[in-house]
Amino acid sequence: MTKDIILEAKSLTKAFGSLVAVDDVSIAIQAKTMHAIIGPNGAGKTTLFNLLSGVLPPTKGEVFYKGENITSLPPYKRAHLGIGRSYQITNIFPNLSVIENVRLAAQAKGKDNFKLFRKVDDFHEYVNKAYEVIGIVDLAGRANDFARDLTHGEKRKLELGIMLACDPELLLFDEPTAGMSSDQVPELISIINQIVQQRERTAILVEHRMDVVMSISDVVTVMNQGRILAEGAPSDIANNQQVQTAYLGDLYGELA
Amino acid sequence: MVNRRDAIKKNKLVSSMKGEGTLLVLLVVLILFPFVMSFITGTGMNEGVTKFWQGQLIIFFIMAVFAMSYDLLMGFGGILSFGHAASFGGGAYTFALLMKHVVPPITHNYRITIGSVNITDAIVLIVVFLVVLLVSILIGLLFAATSIRLKGAYFAMLTLALGSAMHMLVKATDFHKWTGADEGLHGVPVPVWLNPTQNRLTVYFVSLAFLIICYLLMKRMVNSPTGRVIIANRENEDRMRMIGYNPVTYRTIAFVSASIFAGFAGALYSIWNTSATPTMVSAVMTVNALIITILGGMGTLVGAILGAAIMQVISQFFYTWFGARWPLVFGVLFILIVMFLPYGIIGTWRMKKHDLKQFFEQGKRIIAQKKTLNQEEEA
Numbered sequence: 048m049t050k051d052i053i054l055e056a057k058s059l060t061k062a063f064g065s066l067v068a069v070d071d072v073s074i075a076i077q078a079k080t081m082h083a084i085i086g087p088n089g090a091g092k093t094t095l096f097n098l099l100s101g102v103l104p105p106t107k108g109e110v111f112y113k114g115e116n117i118t119s120l121p122p123y124k125r126a127h128l129g130i131g132r133s134y135q136i137t138n139i140f141p142n143l144s145v146i147e148n149v150r151l152a153a154q155a156k157g158k159d160n161f162k163l164f165r166k167v168d169d170f171h172e173y174v175n176k177a178y179e180v181i182g183i184v185d186l187a188g189r190a191n192d193f194a195r196d197l198t199h200g201e202k203r204k205l206e207l208g209i210m211l212a213c214d215p216e217l218l219l220f221d222e223p224t225a226g227m228s229s230d231q232v233p234e235l236i237s238i239i240n241q242i243v244q245q246r247e248r249t250a251i252l253v254e255h256r257m258d259v260v261m262s263i264s265d266v267v268t269v270m271n272q273g274r275i276l277a278e279g280a281p282s283d284i285a286n287n288q289q290v291q292t293a294y295l296g297d298l299y300g301e302l303a
Numbered sequence: 304m305v306n307r308r309d310a311i312k313k314n315k316l317v318s319s320m321k322g323e324g325t326l327l328v329l330l331v332v333l334i335l336f337p338f339v340m341s342f343i344t345g346t347g348m349n350e351g352v353t354k355f356w357q358g359q360l361i362i363f364f365i366m367a368v369f370a371m372s373y374d375l376l377m378g379f380g381g382i383l384s385f386g387h388a389a390s391f392g393g394g395a396y397t398f399a400l401l402m403k404h405v406v407p408p409i410t411h412n413y414r415i416t417i418g419s420v421n422i423t424d425a426i427v428l429i430v431v432f433l434v435v436l437l438v439s440i441l442i443g444l445l446f447a448a449t450s451i452r453l454k455g456a457y458f459a460m461l462t463l464a465l466g467s468a469m470h471m472l473v474k475a476t477d478f479h480k481w482t483g484a485d486e487g488l489h490g491v492p493v494p495v496w497l498n499p500t501q502n503r504l505t506v507y508f509v510s511l512a513f514l515i516i517c518y519l520l521m522k523r524m525v526n527s528p529t530g531r532v533i534i535a536n537r538e539n540e541d542r543m544r545m546i547g548y549n550p551v552t553y554r555t556i557a558f559v560s561a562s563i564f565a566g567f568a569g570a571l572y573s574i575w576n577t578s579a580t581p582t583m584v585s586a587v588m589t590v591n592a593l594i595i596t597i598l599g600g601m602g603t604l605v606g607a608i609l610g611a612a613i614m615q616v617i618s619q620f621f622y623t624w625f626g627a628r629w630p631l632v633f634g635v636l637f638i639l640i641v642m643f644l645p646y647g648i649i650g651t652w653r654m655k656k657h658d659l660k661q662f663f664e665q666g667k668r669i670i671a672q673k674k675t676l677n678q679e680e681e682a
Contacts, residue, residue, distance in 0.1 A: 100545065126547030140543075151535050155547035162519070163529045163556070170528060196450055204328035213546050 050083035053078040053249050054130075054218055060230060061094050068094040072109075076217070076251060078244070081243055083252045083260045083281075086270035092253045093135060095230065096221050099251070100132045101125045112217070114126035127156060131215030135222040135253075137202045141195035145155065145186055148194050150177035150203060152212035177212060183237055184208040197301065200231045204238065211242055218243065218250040224259060236263060326605075333511055336360070336455040337504060348504055357507045358513035358575075360500070360613055364510040365572050366595065367611035368517045370591025371604050372564035373592035378602035379525050380535025382450065383459050385589055386466025390442050392584025395475055395568030397438045399488040399579035401431045404481060407492060424494045432570065442469075445652040450554050463586065470584045478641025488579030491573060499575050508576060513571060514608070517564055521604055524560065533557045537602075598640060609648060 054076040061069040066289060069091045071286050076082050084092050097103040099110060101122040109118045112128055120128075140148050150167075153176040154160065168174065184204040189197065194205060203223060223239060224232050236259055245248045254260050260267060260281065267284040269276040277287050284290055341353045348354070369391055376382045406427050414585070415423045449461045483489065493499075500504045510517075524530045532553050535543045540550050558650045573579045582588065599610025617636075621629035643652040 102541075102545075110465045121549070123547050124543045125550045126545060131504050133547055134542075138536055138539065140542065143534065147531070151531060151543075152546040154531070159528045160532060160548070161529055161556075161562075163527050164523050167522070167526055167531055196324055208561055209542070209546060 051078045052076065053113060054251075055111040056095075056099065057109045057111070059095070059098055059110065061091075061098055061103060062106045067241045067273050069098060069105075071117065072270075072273070072275055074268060074275065074278075076249060077266070078249050079247055080265040081250045081252060081263055083254060083264035083267045085254065085257075085260055085267060086276070088238045089272075090270040091273040092270055093221060094273075096132070096219055096251075096253060100130060100219055126213060126215075129214075129216035130219065131210040131217070132211045133206045133221055133223060135225050137199070137206055139191070139194045139205055143194060144191050145181060145194055145197065145205060146174075146177050146190040147206075149180050149208045149212045150174060153177050153180070153214075155213060180208050183211065185234070190285060191232045200227055200235070203227060203235060207235075207238060207242065211215045216248060218248055220250060220254070221253045222253050222255060223228040224254065224256055232259065239263070246265060311479050330515065335510075336357045337507060349502075354503055357503050358499070359619060361503075361507055361510045361575055363612050363615040365568050365575065366591070366615065367514055367608045368568040368571075368587075370592045370595040370607040371517060371521055372561040372568065372600070373589070374596045374601065374604060374607045375525070375561045375564070376557055378594070378596060378600075378607075379530070379537060380554065380561075382554060382557060383462075384446060384466075384558075384585060385459055385463035386446060386469070387462075387467040387561070387565060388584050388586065388588035389466045390439055390565035390661065391572070391588055392437050392469065392579070392581075393438050393442045393562075393568035394566030395573035395579040395583045396482065396488070396569075397435045397566070398431060398570035398573045399433060399491045400481060402491045403488055404626070406431065410480055420664055428447060428494065428497075432567070435566050435570045436563060439563045441669060443562030443564070444555065446562070447551075448554035449559040451551050453548040466584075466586055466589060470581060470586070473579075473584050474581045485581065487578055487582075490580040491577045491579065493577055495572050497574060499577065505573070508658065510571060510575070513567070517567075518608065520602060521564065525604070529553070529556060563628070594637065597647055598637070600650030600653075602648070603649040603653070606647050606649035613648075 050208070052075045056072060056074045059069055059072045060067065061072075072095060073092075074095075074242070084095065086092050094103065098105050101120055101124075105118065108294060109116055111117065112125070113131065115128075117125060117128065136177075140151065142149070148174050153173040154170070157170075157173065159165075159170055159173075162236050167241065178187070178190070181190055184207050186197075186201060186204055186208060187199065194202070203225075207220075207223065220239065224235055227235065239250070240263060241254075252264060262281075266278065268278045268301055269284060269290050277284060277290050279287070330345075337348060337353060337357050340356055340490075344352050346353045373384075374386050376384055383440060396478055410423055410427060413423065414421060416424050446462060446465060449465065450458055453461055473482050473487075474484055475482075478484065496502055496505055497509070514541075523560065525534070530591050532543070532548050533556065535548070536553050536557070537549050543550055543553075572583065595610035595614050596607050598609070598613060599606030617633060618629070625632050640648075646654055
């Protein structure tokens with residue numbers, strides 16, 4: 048079975064001074080699944096994400112990607128291995144066009160990054176890939192606008208587009224619907240579904256919207272105060288008494 | 304969608320051709336300038352006003368390259384360095400030191416000829432410029448090394464310190480024998496054909512060619528795959544890292560290439576002055592480039608050229624109008640420019656071009672409407 052585990056964290060710990068944000072967390076992500084991580088604010092979800100993507104070094108513990116120890120690899124090297132990440136707070140290249148934002152991501156994995164005196168437009172491969180991606184995330188109509196001029200919802204889509212253009216095998220979604228109004232969410236979710244399932248990718252999803260998590264994920268891990276509280280199929284989690292008291296409150300108690 | 308892309312491409316082509324056209328006209332004007340000036344004023348090519356204005360333009364050409372190289376760092380790479388003069392001065396001093404202390408004994412004792420043609424001077428000059436290239440690369444690497452861990456104000460401070468260290472080094476009395484310390488190196492022996500007093504027109508065309516080559520190279524660079532990643536470094540370093548680029552690598556490329564352009568500009572400046580002085584390494588030099596870049600528009604190479612031209616003209620006329628206190632007046636003007644053209648002349652122009660066009664078209668439409676109304680009334 049270990050063959051199917053794409054990402055594994057072994058007793059990860061991250062302390063900021065005396066505050067232990069992630070406390071001895073071990074988690075294994077099955078390949079080609081949608082794995083959701085939920086938990087109340089301050090549970091350590093984003094810190095765990097930063098440890099997995101390499102933005103922060105762990106205080107203790109190790110991270111394995113396809114059996115390879117990547118604990119000390121910087122983010123840009125993890126990106127080359129096939130780990131992509133989107134951000135909770137929109138993190139784009141504001142003064143570049145939408146298409147250029149995505150094109151840069153498409154170019155990253157190629158072998159043309161050090162061609163100093165060739166024109167960018169001559170590399171059709173990346174340009175075409177970028178147009179394909181903004182088609183998927185439904186931004187084709189705004190290809191030549193500045194990224195800073197997009198609406199919030201569009202920026203969230205661009206965020207996904209940048210990640211997608213890197214062509215990752217493992218996608219880390221950090222609250223993709225953050226700050227979006229409820230009527231915009233279904234569209235974004237369908238894009239995520241399309242990205243993950245059509246292409247047979249693995250995804251880890253941190254999300255606050257319960258309805259989203261319950262409907263699209265295969266496995267749910269619940270975190271609380273830096274530790275893992277429970278893990279299982281969405282229906283099991285919804286029925287878990289411990290989880291209900293810690294996080295879900297009465298709402299899902301009533302539904303279940 | 305393909306049509307749309309073609310249309311965009313076509314648009315780009317047309318606009319770039321328009322841009323090139325303006326530049327081509329400017330180039331022809333600059334090539335003809337000395338001859339026209341000589342014709343109008345009746346002075347010879349190498350005397351009086353004609354010679355004086357050739358000199359002014361030579362300084363403009365060199366400063367334009369220096370400012371563009373600074374723009375490559377700040378405007379495109381988002382790297383605010385206060386030590387860029389180290390590259391400029393480094394080039395100037397490398398050239399001057401070699402020409403003054405190393406080259407004369409060599410040319411005195413050796414002679415390289417092809418058939419009966421003496422090419423010693425040319426070979427020596429090429430070798431000297433290769434050394435300038437090497438020194439520029441090293442200075443660029445030195446500054447790049449400081450940017451590995453430091454960011455923002457801390458990084459800026461360290462570049463200021465590094466720049467000042469270079470400034471002190473050339474002023475150090477310990478090396479007076481070679482560098483001339485405070486006074487600098489004067490009377491650098493330059494081949495006669497490249498001597499700015501005897502053959503100013505040659506220096507004029509060499510500098511003009513230098514400017515054009517550097518402009519074309521840098522324009523290519525900022526539109527290359529590497530250049531675009533350097534721009535991404537300006538926009539969002541975190542995100543750049545997350546999609547698989549190592550920011551340090553690309554900052555190093557930016558530093559080294561900017562340093563090379565600045566180093567060559569410095570060497571040329573040293574030819575023009577037949578000297579190398581501590582001012583060329585000082586922070587004042589960097590600030591000049593900073594002011595020129597802001598004036599013309601950060602992140603636009605043409606802006607740096609325009610800024611350098613304006614600076615040259617302003618400093619000339621302001622000096623005659625206001626005397627030694629002209630920077631005071633210029634300061635006020637600069638504040639006004641920053642207030643009303645926050646993106647520099649070219650930057651603001653590019654931003655407002657669209658709005659202005661709409662404004663004029665609206666005006667045209669209103670006038671046309673009024674005309675038809677009048678005609679209808681008359682009828």
